[in-house]
Amino acid sequence: MEFNHADLFEGIADAIGERVALVCAGPDGDGPRLTYAELDAHANRLAHHLEAAGVRAGQHVAVQLYNCLEYAAAILAALKIRAVPINVNYRYVESELRYLYRDSDAAALLYDVEFEERVAAAAPAAPRLRHLIAVGGPPGIPGAVAYDEALRGRPATRGFPPRSADDTYIIYTGGTTGMPKGVMWGMKDLLLAFYNPTLPRPERPEDVVEQARSGGPLVMMPVAPLMHGAAQMATFIGWFMGATIVYLRRFDPDAVWRTIERQRVNSLTVTGDAMARPMADALARGSYDTSSLLVFVSTGAILTGAVRDRLGELLPGVAIMDRFGSTESGSTAEAVAGSAPEKGLRFAADVDDVAVLDERLEPVKPGSGVIGQVARTGHIARGYYKDPEKTARTFPVVNGRRWLLTGDIATVEEDGSITVFGRGSQVINTGGEKVFPEEVEAVLKGHPKVFDAVVTGVPDERWGSRVAAVVQPYGDAAPTPEELDAHCRANLSGYKVPRTYAFVAEVKRSPAGKADYRWARRIAEEAGRRT
Structure with missing residues (x-):
């Protein structure tokens, strides 16, 4: 064997x-x-x-x-x-x-x-x-x-x-x-x-x-x-x-709960808010026996604090967990208590071969405040099929050890936990300030009239890029841009607040719940041209 x-x-x-x-x-x-x-x-x-x-x-x-x-x-x-x-x-x-x-x-x-x-x-x-x-x-x-x-x-x-x-x-x-x-x-x-x-x-x-x-x-x-x-x-x-x-x-949220009841499911794995939010809505309006459920895990996408809190209310006694990892790295860490995109994502690594590497590909010292990217060595992917150039960029050899650079921007806290700010490929540079879409998306989804949101950068003559949001309202009760602006300013620094809003009937995501940022950027640019 x-x-x-x-x-x-x-x-x-x-x-x-x-x-x-x-x-x-x-x-x-x-x-x-x-x-x-x-x-x-x-x-x-x-x-x-x-x-x-x-x-x-x-x-x-x-x-x-x-x-x-x-x-x-x-x-x-x-x-x-x-x-x-x-x-x-x-x-x-x-x-x-x-x-x-x-x-x-x-x-x-x-x-x-x-x-x-x-x-x-x-x-x-x-x-x-x-x-x-x-x-x-x-x-x-x-x-x-x-x-x-x-x-x-x-x-x-x-x-x-x-x-x-x-x-x-x-x-x-x-x-x-x-x-x-x-x-x-x-x-x-x-x-x-x-x-x-x-x-x-x-x-x-x-x-x-x-x-x-x-x-x-x-x-x-x-x-x-x-x-x-x-x-x-x-x-x-x-x-x-x-x-x-x-x-x-x-995926059908009511069918998920019927299946949990019928099959006496103990452990459930979803992919972020895109699945968890409609499931919470279905559970709130329905009547399902969830007594068998012990663990509710999100992997591949992080739960926002608002959705996590609502699940906790609807599923008392069930462990709500966020797992951190990627297709290239495997499952590497678990969110620590109090972690949420709105407050800062903090993870504790499961294995010793996870680190944050700075721009020189050297480990970030805990508590230094230096920003780098999450990396893993040891049991990692071989590379990308038929793409040696991307493989070489993503899997560099440093001091004789082969590393995976995940692209997730992070730092290391004094206690060794890792604070993740967001995916570097999606970061918005507006007037020299960096804005991580995940943080703004989480704040927007905390508004009671917002069902889903994707944040992206669009060209701006003065600032280089400006923050834009594509928003899917809850039902017919669409929020106004002024309402969203006030909500964001109460929770974010001014430069992170979206300058453009586009409202859509449905946010485009993959079947696994991943946001389509190319689509969002196109929708936001069209909305910007109309204003």
């Missing part, structure tokens, strides 16, 4: 095969379920089909699906034959799909028939994409195979070649500030970078299996879509604890 996710899942399936591994809930909170043994056999059938279709070790298998058991089986099947799963954003239009199919060098694609028109238009532009599997109905694309047909007659047994801890896993980033890039991981580094920090680090692969065997009857629900790396990693974290993983096909 190796530190390889396929090896580990098979070992766990052999140890606790009768335990439920996966539930795919419908709108009523219930749905089909597979035990570990059944999911392993299902993935074996798909893996044998991929082999028969000519997919070989090192080749890429793209997955363009909503959350479903076929998605989980596709990841496992690819890993079983040492192929590489590739996550595809199901909201992508034809031009974005053409880019991703080509950039990822996908050899095979599993797609939902709902997306068939876009797939049919984009797939011919990808010369290496030669095998299509349709999920959810008969295919309309010539040469594509129906999922059920792909599995029919395939053996449920294994019989695959040996794997390695160095096999590759790729997660494509969301691409909110540019076209997405594939983040490459080695399997052992991926395992340890995203391992549950409350558990002892495994010294042998068998330790992971034993942890799952001895784990209690835990039920975990990653709410984010599986096309987001956080949900994939949350799935493996749960399996490595011997837990039952619960999926919902698509």
Whole structure:
């Protein structure tokens, strides 16, 4: 057995095969379920089909699906034959799909028939994409195979070649500030970078299996879509604890609470306010049994203080947690008590190989007030697929150690905690002052008439850039710019207050809740020209 996710899942399936591994809930909170043994056999059938279709070790298998058991089986099947799963954003239009199919060098694609028109238009532009599997109905694309047909007659047994801890896993980033890039991981580094920090680090692969065997009857629900790396990693974290993983096909706040009630979910993972706020609204207006819930975790995006406080009121006794990390770094830190974007984000690192490096790439001294960027060494990604230049910039070697520069601007406090100001790529320079959008967004979302907000910089003749906000009101009770201005001035320095407001019916975010800053900048610039 190796530190390889396929090896580990098979070992766990052999140890606790009768335990439920996966539930795919419908709108009523219930749905089909597979035990570990059944999911392993299902993935074996798909893996044998991929082999028969000519997919070989090192080749890429793209997955363009909503959350479903076929998605989980596709990841496992690819890993079983040492192929590489590739996550595809199901909201992508034809031009974005053409880019991703080509950039990822996908050899095979599993797609939902709902997306068939876009797939049919984009797939011919990808010369290496030669095998299509349709999920959810008969295919309309010539040469594509129906999922059920792909599995029919395939053996449920294994019989695959040996794997390695160095096999590759790729997660494509969301691409909110540019076209997405594939983040490459080695399997052992991926395992340890995203391992549950409350558990002892495994010294042998068998330790992971034993942890799952001895784990209690835990039920975990990653709410984010599986096309987001956080949900994939949350799935493996749960399996490595011997837990039952619960999926919902698509995000619906009321369906989430019905599923928690029906499946007796203990641990819930969401992605920031974009999911947490509508879930809080649904919980407040509905009547759901949440007595099983112990932990509510946000990862990939930080909860604002207002949303965190409201969740605390609605879920008394439930631990509300923020996790800090990235696709390239893994899960690295947890928010300390009182941390919130409005007040300052402070995190305590889970591991010793997290630091803040200054402009000379030297560690920032605690309490010095020096600003640098969060960095990690040790178990980090290998780099970006087919992008050596970006890899060299992001993963420099300093004094013989390879580091990841996350781009998150931060300093180190006296007690060793890390205060994060925001993402450097989004910082707004207005008249020489730096404004971090995350802080202003959090203040805006604290206004009772604001449902969501994205803050960006737009060109300004005098200041270089000025702060602008794209705001989604709560229902029909839209705030006026004057109301928002007064609210912001009561909580922010004057230079951080937005000078331009654009009101929209819905803020554009990825299915994982990530803001689309390119879109926001365009909307804000158009609003500025009208005023």
